[in-house]
Every structure is written in structure tokens, then in C-alpha cells.
Amino acid sequence: MTGLIIVAIYTLAGRALSLERLAVVVIVLGATSLLAGFLLISLATASMIGPLRSVRWAMEDITAGTLSRRVVVYDGTELGELQRGFNQMASGLQERERLRDLFGRHVGRDVAEAAELHEPELGGQDSRVGVVFVDLIGSTEMAVRSEASEVVDVLNQFFSVVVETVEEYDGIVDSFLGDAALVVFGAPRSMADPATATLACARVLGRRLQERVPDCRAGIGASFGDVVAGYVG
The missing domain is CATH 3.30.70.1230 (Nucleotide cyclase, GGDEF domain)
Structure with missing residues (x-):
């Protein structure tokens, strides 16, 4: 956009450009803009997709039973808060499973499962x-x-x-x-x-x-x- 403004000012200043030169300038400016835009959009997309993918892959591991799975927190943005929240959730699930295993060892697996399914009543x-x-x-x-x-x-x-x-x-x-x-x-x-x-x-x-x-x-x-x-x- 800055290049187009410069070309317009140059033309208004009385220094007219030939048609061929103007076409070359527009092509160069357009190609440069497309390349820069593609790079910027790729970087922005990667910065957003990367944390989301890490959380998705970690969720697949948690679903498969790997409760020790954690993700690296990239930054303090909303995506970083999402990663931090996932780590807290995974820690809670791991602690819950550990307590469930200890409870089952003390009272028996079947008794523990029955206690989880139904609210205990005297x-x-x-x-x-x-x-x-x-x-x-x-x-x-x-x-x-x-x-x-x-x-x-x-x-x-x-x-x-x-x-x-x-x-x-x-x-x-x-x-x-x-x-x-x-x-x-x-x-x-x-x-x-x-x-x-x-x-x-x-x-x-x-x-x-x-x-x-x-x-x-x-x-x-x-x-x-x-x-x-x-x-x-």
C-alpha cells in the first residue's frame, strides 16, 4: 500500500510514468505484498495452530490412558492459559486415578466401583x-x-x-x-x-x-x- 501511495504522489508531482514502467511497478508491488502477506499469515496461523495441536495430541494421550502427559505452555496469552488449564486438568485426573487405585487396594475393586456408582447410604x-x-x-x-x-x-x-x-x-x-x-x-x-x-x-x-x-x-x-x-x- 505504501508503494502505491508513493507511485500516486510521484505521478501527481508531474512526473508521469510510462505504461510499461507503471505495469512493472504494480507487478513488483503486488508480488511483494502477496509474499509478505503469505509469510505473515503463515506465521500467525502457526502461532495459533501450534498450541491447539499440542493440546489436541495431549488429549489423545490422556484418552489412551497416559495421564502423565503434559504440554509446554508457550506464553501468557489465551492459548497459553488453555495449555495451563489442560495441565491442571491432567494433574487432577492423575491424582484422582491414584486415589481411586489406593481406595480399590484397601476395600477391593468391586467395592470401590460400587461406591463410585451409587451414593453410600447407611x-x-x-x-x-x-x-x-x-x-x-x-x-x-x-x-x-x-x-x-x-x-x-x-x-x-x-x-x-x-x-x-x-x-x-x-x-x-x-x-x-x-x-x-x-x-x-x-x-x-x-x-x-x-x-x-x-x-x-x-x-x-x-x-x-x-x-x-x-x-x-x-x-x-x-x-x-x-x-x-x-x-x-
């Missing part, structure tokens, strides 16, 4: 369930004559076998009580035949504990009947 419902109680025999004596770290290692081996076997029969470890575990079949997840699963789990537990934790003996009890299952206290 009370319960009548259910027919099977229960297995498994307890180490002589654990007090073992704690007295052994180092604390050795006792912990034995307990971890013991509970590892218990959890593995219970999951095979779709049971739920309701609680760990020191050197014992209380397992439930039929609640909160219903089962077609909890009595059979209870007895089968107890039998397999007795065999596996002898094979994999030979230094310990375990007492195993199995029962089946009516209970009230729900939130108490």
Missing part, C-alpha cells in the same frame, strides 16, 4: 453369601522368635496367595485382620452359586498355602447363609 439388604475366614496358626510365636521384617515377608506371601485365589473364584477380600483375612462371595457383587465358590476357594487355599508358604500353617473356615450386606456405621 443400611443394607438381605443377601445369601458365602464367607471364608483364613488365619495363620502360631503367628504370635513366629513374631516373638523372628525379626519383624521376616514376619512381614511371610505375611505378604500369605496374603498374596489368599488374594490370588479369591480373585480366581470372584470373591472379595472384605478385610485384613492382622494375620487373617475375611473373604465374601455373593456381595456386593451377586453370584449364581456363592456356596460352591466358597467351598472351592477354601479347598484350593488349603492346598496352595501348604505348597507356597510351607513355613506357616493356616486355619480356614467356610460358611454360607443369610446376611445383611451394606454400609453399617
